[in-house]
Amino acid sequence: MSKILSIMRAEMRTTLRRKSFVIVAFVVPLIMAVVALAFGLLQGTSFSQNLSGLTGSSAPAAPSAEKTGYVDQAGLTTSTAADAALLRFADPAAAQAALDANEIAGYYVVSATYAQTGQVDYYTRDFSVISDDLDPGALTAQLDVALLGDDQTLAATLQQPFDLQVNALPGRDAAPTVTEKSWISEMLPLFVTIILYMALMIPGSILINALIDEKKNRVMELLMTSVTPRQMVIGKMAALGLLGLLQTALWLGVLWAVSRFGGNALSIPPGSALPLSLLAWALVYFLGGYAIYGAQFAGIGALAPDINQTKTVTWIVMMPILVGYIYMTSMFNDPNAPAAVALSLFPLTSPIVMIGRIAAGAAPLWQAVLAAVLQFVTAYGVILLTARLFKAQHLLTGQPLSIKSYYRVLVGR
Amino acid sequence: MVAVELSHIAKAFGAVQAVSDVSFTVNQGEIFGLLGPNGSGKTTSIRVMLDIFKGDAGKVSVLGGPMNEAKKNRIGYMPEERGLYQDMRLEECLIYLTTLKGISKAEAQRRLQPYLERFDLAEHKTKKIKELSKGMQQKAQIISTVLHQPELLLVDEPFSGLDPVNSQLARQLFLDLQKQGVTILMSTHQMHQVEEMCHRIVLIHRGRNVLYGNLTDIRREHSGHAVRVRLTGELPPLAGVLNRSEENGSWQLLLDERTTPQDILHQLVGSGAAVEQFEIALPSLDEIFIRVVGKE
Numbered sequence: 001m002s003k004i005l006s007i008m009r010a011e012m013r014t015t016l017r018r019k020s021f022v023i024v025a026f027v028v029p030l031i032m033a034v035v036a037l038a039f040g041l042l043q044g045t046s047f048s049q050n051l052s053g054l055t056g057s058s059a060p061a062a063p064s065a066e067k068t069g070y071v072d073q074a075g076l077t078t079s080t081a082a083d084a085a086l087l088r089f090a091d092p093a094a095a096q097a098a099l100d101a102n103e104i105a106g107y108y109v110v111s112a113t114y115a116q117t118g119q120v121d122y123y124t125r126d127f128s129v130i131s132d133d134l135d136p137g138a139l140t141a142q143l144d145v146a147l148l149g150d151d152q153t154l155a156a157t158l159q160q161p162f163d164l165q166v167n168a169l170p171g172r173d174a175a176p177t178v179t180e181k182s183w184i185s186e187m188l189p190l191f192v193t194i195i196l197y198m199a200l201m202i203p204g205s206i207l208i209n210a211l212i213d214e215k216k217n218r219v220m221e222l223l224m225t226s227v228t229p230r231q232m233v234i235g236k237m238a239a240l241g242l243l244g245l246l247q248t249a250l251w252l253g254v255l256w257a258v259s260r261f262g263g264n265a266l267s268i269p270p271g272s273a274l275p276l277s278l279l280a281w282a283l284v285y286f287l288g289g290y291a292i293y294g295a296q297f298a299g300i301g302a303l304a305p306d307i308n309q310t311k312t313v314t315w316i317v318m319m320p321i322l323v324g325y326i327y328m329t330s331m332f333n334d335p336n337a338p339a340a341v342a343l344s345l346f347p348l349t350s351p352i353v354m355i356g357r358i359a360a361g362a363a364p365l366w367q368a369v370l371a372a373v374l375q376f377v378t379a380y381g382v383i384l385l386t387a388r389l390f391k392a393q394h395l396l397t398g399q400p401l402s403i404k405s406y407y408r409v410l411v412g413r
Numbered sequence: 414m415v416a417v418e419l420s421h422i423a424k425a426f427g428a429v430q431a432v433s434d435v436s437f438t439v440n441q442g443e444i445f446g447l448l449g450p451n452g453s454g455k456t457t458s459i460r461v462m463l464d465i466f467k468g469d470a471g472k473v474s475v476l477g478g479p480m481n482e483a484k485k486n487r488i489g490y491m492p493e494e495r496g497l498y499q500d501m502r503l504e505e506c507l508i509y510l511t512t513l514k515g516i517s518k519a520e521a522q523r524r525l526q527p528y529l530e531r532f533d534l535a536e537h538k539t540k541k542i543k544e545l546s547k548g549m550q551q552k553a554q555i556i557s558t559v560l561h562q563p564e565l566l567l568v569d570e571p572f573s574g575l576d577p578v579n580s581q582l583a584r585q586l587f588l589d590l591q592k593q594g595v596t597i598l599m600s601t602h603q604m605h606q607v608e609e610m611c612h613r614i615v616l617i618h619r620g621r622n623v624l625y626g627n628l629t630d631i632r633r634e635h636s637g638h639a640v641r642v643r644l645t646g647e648l649p650p651l652a653g654v655l656n657r658s659e660e661n662g663s664w665q666l667l668l669d670e671r672t673t674p675q676d677i678l679h680q681l682v683g684s685g686a687a688v689e690q691f692e693i694a695l696p697s698l699d700e701i702f703i704r705v706v707g708k709e
Contacts, residue, residue: 006512218496225490226513
């Protein structure tokens with residue numbers, strides 16, 4: 001046991017001295033957190049203004065800095081009710097004159113039959129389909145107030161009909177409790193998928209490098225007369241697994257901190273903080289996924305005489321997790337599709353697909369548990385298989401590595 | 414007491430028979446020479462001895478029985494394919510390798526300093542291994558082999574890369590360890606080192622023993638029935654001498670089968686020659702090595 005601890009300590013020291021690892025694991029998430037919060041603080045004022053406009057008792061904010069005109073042919077609104085950004089005109093000709101004189105950006109014409117048909121026409125010279133200037137919110141608010149007999153409170157309620165709160169029922173790990181949809185809740189599956197993918201791949205590639213470095217430095221034979229191949233691999237895998245776990249926790253911690261403290265500054269509604277259960281599941285799936293892929297990567301490192309010969313085999317071995325990653329980053333808006341459910345249970349893809357589905361609030365507890373169990377059962381099998389690779393004959397000889405030779409040794413031929 | 418015993422071991426890698434039949438014993442506290450040309454099976458024999466490879470046949474006994482994990486801590490091994498962690502600092506690397514032999518970090522640290530001073534490496538202990546010269550790395554390798562105070566030392570070409578001064582340092586270390594009771598199995602191509610340090614040897618060629626035993630006996634067996642004589646004045650005519658050759662003032666006389674060295678000594682004394690040196694002419698280990706391996 002003390003030898004495994006010695007190997008772990010040495011491996012952790014060596015890895016923590018790798019600039020690339022420190023940058024990816026620690027520096028990048030910290031910089032991202034700082035940048036996100038700084039960006040949020042800089043944007044804070046304008047967000048606050050927009051929010052007050054949306055939630056205040058007065059009419060909605062002006063759609064743009066330029067004023068917009070309107071002609072109320074239905075006679076619903078009064079001139080005193082007009083928003084500061086909305087100019088009322090008696091008829092379309094007057095509005096057109098103001099438009100020609102560049103006093104307004106455009107004007108609405110509320111049809112005389114608006115109460116029955118809801119027809120409103122908009123006239124402008126500079127219409128663009130990608131422009132977001134056309135926002136009839138202010139006019140709609142005016143018309144709603146008018147239709148509701150000047151009851152502004154009722155009109156405000158109409159604008160925001162209900163305050164949606166989703167709550168997890170006891171015994172089911174459903175979606176996080178949020179007060180409304182926000183960018184962070186929509187992007188969460190993508191974020192956690194990327195984090196898990198990186199957390200699985202980075203320690204794995206370091207593991208391959210560490211084993212090949214020992215061959216390159218010609219210390220392998222020396223090590224084999226001090227420790228067993230099993231002690232060597234367990235020590236290395238455990239060390240890099242711990243660092244990977246730390247890296248995952250740090251990245252998720254940053255995500256959690258941004259969601260928890262970003263608040264209005266990052267346009268994150270109150271109550272959007274990531275639930276700790278999601279973080280716990282992420283760590284469970286990291287361990288399962290790392291055991292499956294780390295063992296295979298260690299096997300590749302044991303067989304390969306140099307790093308260049310690992311590339312093709314590594315690519316093949318990581319193909320399933322790559323498929324899961326591509327699926328989740330492109331299709332995460334439909335986390336309950338049959339393919340998503342299947343990939344989230346298949347042990348080679350589940351580490352990142354299932355965490356993505358949990359983040360999207362789409363996975364019931366039994367599926368989450370089943371995925372974890374299948375992962376650990378598979379990991380056990382993979383470790384037993386890859387143990388065949390850690391023999392002196394493979395560790396000490398520098399035979400070329402190919403897909404064929406890798407799988408031939410793996411199946412014991 | 415026998416420290417190591419190999420009995421008819423064999424090992425093949427696919428179609429290649431690396432070792433066919435190697436047997437020898439190493440007595441406790443001796444320095445034993447394991448010799449052989451390149452590719453003769455020395456390294457494979459050592460690896461089978463250390464259980465790095467499982468032998469196909471034969472029996473191995475190390476430190477009183479089969480090799481096991483616990484015995485790894487009692488053995489120091491400097492392999493032919495050796496190296497150190499190039500990016501680690503010298504002190505850190507040596508301590509780490511020693512902790513893998515079951516020694517605590519503090520104890521390894523305590524033992525290391527005298528060795529660093531003895532091998533003139535103390536001022537380099539904070540340097541990375543890759544910043545050290547080849548000779549310094551070799552000395553570091555020797556330290557890492559002995560720092561955990563093994564009972565059995567297996568060293569493969571321990572003097573490679575060392576200048577005469579450092580070779581002497583290493584030789585003295587091995588002799589000191591032998592005095593402390595450490596058994597040393599040394600594999601080297603430097604025959605003069607073997608002649609100076611080893612009492613017994615085995616010579617392996619093509620995976621088999623070709624010479625084995627006490628070094629003096631082996632040299633005597635290969636003496637070729639000759640005597641070496643140094644005297645003042647001319648060498649008198651001698652009966653029973655097939656060939657005479659002079660080298661550095663001494664004569665080497667090759668005798669016929671019926672003539673003994675005593676016959677020659679009698680003739681010399683009888684002729685009144687002033688004999689300064691008279692000895693059985695023993696071949697050097699180098700000569701024996703070349704003769705045996707060449708003949709094979």
